[in-house]
Amino acid sequence: MEQSIIKDIRRLYIKSIIWTIIMSVFTIIISILVIFATIERTANNSEKLVHKQSKSMTDHPSEYMNSSKFNEMKRNLKKNDIILNKFSPNGEFIDGSENFSGLFQGVNVVDMFNSAHFYKDYYHLVQPIVIENQIKGLWVYSYQIKSRHSVSRYIMFGLISITLISPIIYFIIFSRSFINKLYYSVKAPLEELLNASIMIKNKNLEFNLSYNSNNEIGELTQSFRQMQGELKKSLYKNWQHDSEWAVMMSSLSHDLKTPATLIALSTEMLNNVDDLTPNQQLQIDIINRNVLKVNNILESMGQASNIKDPTLIYDVTSIDELIKDVENDFIHLMEKKNIQYEHNLKIDNHVEIPYLKVNRILENLFANAIQYTPENGKIRFFVKEKGNYIHFAIEDSGVGIEKEHRDLVFSKHFREDRSRSNSLGNAGLGLFITKKLVDELYGNIEVVDPLVLSGARIEFNIPYK
Numbered sequence: 284m285e286q287s288i289i290k291d292i293r294r295l296y297i298k299s300i301i302w303t304i305i306m307s308v309f310t311i312i313i314s315i316l317v318i319f320a321t322i323e324r325t326a327n328n329s330e331k332l333v334h335k336q337s338k339s340m341t342d343h344p345s346e347y348m349n350s351s352k353f354n355e356m357k358r359n360l361k362k363n364d365i366i367l368n369k370f371s372p373n374g375e376f377i378d379g380s381e382n383f384s385g386l387f388q389g390v391n392v393v394d395m396f397n398s399a400h401f402y403k404d405y406y407h408l409v410q411p412i413v414i415e416n417q418i419k420g421l422w423v424y425s426y427q428i429k430s431r432h433s434v435s436r437y438i439m440f441g442l443i444s445i446t447l448i449s450p451i452i453y454f455i456i457f458s459r460s461f462i463n464k465l466y467y468s469v470k471a472p473l474e475e476l477l478n479a480s481i482m483i484k485n486k487n488l489e490f491n492l493s494y495n496s497n498n499e500i501g502e503l504t505q506s507f508r509q510m511q512g513e514l515k516k517s518l519y520k521n522w523q524h525d526s527e528w529a530v531m532m533s534s535l536s537h538d539l540k541t542p543a544t545l546i547a548l549s550t551e552m553l554n555n556v557d558d559l560t561p562n563q564q565l566q567i568d569i570i571n572r573n574v575l576k577v578n579n580i581l582e583s584m585g586q587a588s589n590i591k592d593p594t595l596i597y598d599v600t601s602i603d604e605l606i607k608d609v610e611n612d613f614i615h616l617m618e619k620k621n622i623q624y625e626h627n628l629k630i631d632n633h634v635e636i637p638y639l640k641v642n643r644i645l646e647n648l649f650a651n652a653i654q655y656t657p658e659n660g661k662i663r664f665f666v667k668e669k670g671n672y673i674h675f676a677i678e679d680s681g682v683g684i685e686k687e688h689r690d691l692v693f694s695k696h697f698r699e700d701r702s703r704s705n706s707l708g709n710a711g712l713g714l715f716i717t718k719k720l721v722d723e724l725y726g727n728i729e730v731v732d733p734l735v736l737s738g739a740r741i742e743f744n745i746p747y748k
Contacts, residue, residue, distance in 0.1 A: 291498070295461035303453040310449045314442040329426040330406070332363055337410045337424055344412050348419065353378070360424070366405075370421040383407065383425055392421070472500045479507055488515050539577070547574045602666065602673070603632035609645045613653060620658045629667040636673065636747060640720045647717045648677050648741055655681040656738065663735050672726070672744040681738035689730035693718035721745065 336356065340347045347353050357367040357379070368379025374387030386402055387395070395409045408424040472494035482490050488511055494504045550570050553559070559567070606628070617624050652662050660680040667674050684692060693714050721728040721743050728743035 291465055295465060296458065299454055299457040299461055302457045303450055306453045307446075307450045311446050314446045317442055318439055329363060329365055330428060332360070333365055333408050333424040333426055336360060336365075337408060337422065340422060341410055341413070344414050344419070347422075348412070348414070364426065366425040368407075368423040368425060370423060372411075372418045372420055374421070377420070379423070380425065383423065386423065469500055472496075472504060476500075476504065476507060479511070483511075483514065543574055543577045546570065547578075550574065599635040600638040601632060602630060602634045602636055603628075605636065605638060605642060605645075606664075606666070609642065609649060612646065613649045616653050617662065620653065620656065620660070622653065622656055622659070623661045624664070625662075626664040626666070628665075630673065631668075634668075634673065634747060636745070637724065640724055641745070644717050644720050644743065645675070647713045651713055651741075652677055652679040652681075652739075655679060657681065660738075661736055669744065671746055673747050674742065674744050676734075676740060676742040678733050678736045678740040679738040680736045683733070683738045684730055692730060693728070717743075 340356065347356060353367075353369065360367050366380045366383070368383055368386075369377045370387065371377060372392070374390075374392040376384035376386075382403065383405070386400075386407060396411050397409065399406045399408045401407075405425045405427055408426075410422045410424070411418045412420040412422060472492075475492055475494055479490050479492060482488070490511070492504050492508055492511075495501060496504075550567050553563075553567050606626070610624075610626070614624070649662075649664075656662055656679040662680070663678045665674075665676040665678075718728055724745045726743055726745035728741065731740050731742055733740040
């Protein structure tokens with residue numbers, strides 16, 4: 284079966300040829316009509332001018348009896364290939380072209396008044412000069428009826444040239460027009476397929492292909508739809524497992540580094556004791572070596588979690604559901620410390636956001652706020668729409684963060700001695716991970732002055748429009 288796109292191309296070229304023939308014939312007809320109209324107009328031009336000038340002279344005969352006025356008119360008519368002659372009342376030649384001096388020989392002069400006569404390849408209009416009801420002489424206007432080649436030659440050359448090259452011009456115009464039409468008809472589905480391939484690369488299978496046709500691109504689009512369905516069946520679970528695995532690895536790495544760090548600090552303190560027995564020193568060395576091994580393992584786990592990025596999967600949920608999940612995870616911890624909790628949500632509950640990333644961000648911020656808020660303290664959580672961003676903020680009534688440390692709290696392993704004491708089990712990774720996740724969402728995060736409570740306030744924005 285012949286491919287339909289090739290059929291379309293062949294059909295467009297046939298249409299181009301047909302339209303080229305039609306427009307070329309039309310151009311030839313128009314050119315012929317213009318040429319004939321030009322020839323007719325130039326051929327009659329001399330005769331029209333003769334009648335016009337003869338009327339002017341007969342209306343004012345006395346003026347043109349003056350030789351200077353007569354010569355001026357003769358020169359003007361000569362420019363248009365018209366010869367002005369002057370004869371006596373009985374037909375004797377006085378002025379003009381001597382070639383026509385025998386015009387009235389053997390004829391009755393009166394019979395030739397006010398009429399044109401053919402003589403020596405010229406037409407001669409005889410006009411009597413009447414002054415005070417007396418014939419004072421004759422004016423004879425001699426002219427030829429022929430096209431003025433000095434004008435029409437260029438017109439005909441241009442029209443003939445246009446007629447000859449018009450088929451080439453028309454074919455180029457129509458071919459380009461029809462090929463552009465074909466191009467734009469396939470451009471949209473190709474862009475759809477390109478965007479779909481990019482979304483598959485980004486592990487997003489939620490796309491729609493609207494193009495439907497019986498040509499090759501339509502078949503390719505249908506194959507894409509089938510591939511999309513198969514990928515959803517086979518890969519989505521794998522991506523979900525990878526995501527869960529990466530979350531688990533990252534969480535374990537974060538959670539285990541704190542006790543490992545505490546053990547390392549304790550062994551450092553024991554190393555400073557002077558009266559250790561050799562066996563005790565040996566046990567401390569064993570602990571140090573194994574703590575080092577644990578740290579190496581945790582570092583490998585962190586690298587592995589970065590390779591299998593838990594945030595790559597395209598999973599979204601409503602902001603209302605996400606906040607409910609986070610609050611349900613931490614409400615018992617807040618009740619245990621008798622912390623007063625309030626939230627203020629000024630946004631459409633149905634707005635969708637990436638679940639895993641934002642969930643992890645909020646978990647870290649809530650965990651920090653609960654950890655550093657004293658018993659009977661307060662925590663306030665705020666969410667609102669801010670331009671093209673969703674704005675989040677959480678405040679606690681703890682001791683806060685010093686201004687000079689606010690840019691450092693997102694650094695890896697940073698611990699503020701007073702307000703973020705290592706004795707609370709902090710390894711300095713929670714806000715570091717949070718900052719990375721916010722960056723991946725093309726957002727920003729910062730520590731600012733509290734607006735409601737007296738402790739720390741952390742704000743972050745993520746785009747959603």
